[in-house]
Amino acid sequence: AQTVTQSQPEMSVQEAETVTLSCTYDTSESDYYLFWYKQPPSRQMILVIRQEAYKQQNATENRFSVNFQKAAKSFSLKISDSQLGDAAMYFCAYRWGGNAGKSTFGDGTTLTVKP
Amino acid sequence: DVKVTQSSRYLVKRTGEKVFLECVQDMDHENMFWYRQDPGLGLRLIYFSYDVKMKEKGDIPEGYSVSREKKERFSLILESASTNQTSMYLCASSLRPPMNTEAFFGQGTRLTVV
Numbered sequence: 655a656q657t658v659t660q661s662q663p664e665m666s667v668q669e670a671e672t673v674t675l676s677c678t679y680d681t682s683e684s685d686y687y688l689f690w691y692k693q694p695p696s697r698q699m700i701l702v703i704r705q706e707a708y709k710q711q712n713a714t715e716n717r718f719s720v721n722f723q724k725a726a727k728s729f730s731l732k733i734s735d736s737q738l739g740d741a742a743m744y745f746c747a748y749r750w751g752g753n754a755g756k757s758t759f760g761d762g763t764t765l766t767v768k769p
Numbered sequence: 770d771v772k773v774t775q776s777s778r779y780l781v782k783r784t785g786e787k788v789f790l791e792c793v794q795d796m797d798h799e800n801m802f803w804y805r806q807d808p809g810l811g812l813r814l815i816y817f818s819y820d821v822k823m824k825e826k827g828d829i830p831e832g833y834s835v836s837r838e839k840k841e842r843f844s845l846i847l848e849s850a851s852t853n854q855t856s857m858y859l860c861a862s863s864l865r866p867p868m869n870t871e872a873f874f875g876q877g878t879r880l881t882v883v
Binding site for chain 2: 698
């Protein structure tokens, strides 16, 4: 069974600084997708960034980037120039092409941004 | 703008009541999901549906059932609500694989069973 582990229940960062959130996963599949979702206090979960496992290049979306290490099954999220609006719970998720596209989520990391 | 809408943001129900949570998506997605979110436990999949009238159990289906009579609507049913079903419920939809698309979520329903 696929599992996703986020080892940091809580993280904090100073505004304008950089923070990295960790995620590891376990799978025997070779073709899959990884996602980071953000859930702000308003509760609407939104996508931050995605990574296809077959792509070696790390995904980047503006201030958000990932460090994807396929052999190590690691998928960390780096937030640069942190802003107050980045404060939220972040979930790492794994999705396999089969199995009707179910996603497995980690337990989440609560990020606090200090002004 | 894509949208997943859950019928209620807050619900308070009594133990033993039959509870319906409704979810509607306007993106013509094949897949729809119901998750339960509890502190420290992340999102746990209750049920999902990959087509009209099709459903599969997720990781924690006990005490729940679902209905999908139309493509855009996916209902979660608590047959006899219990206090341990007090939780945040999230509905999501997505395209069917192998599209590398993400899941789109509703705003969540905070259910309290008293």
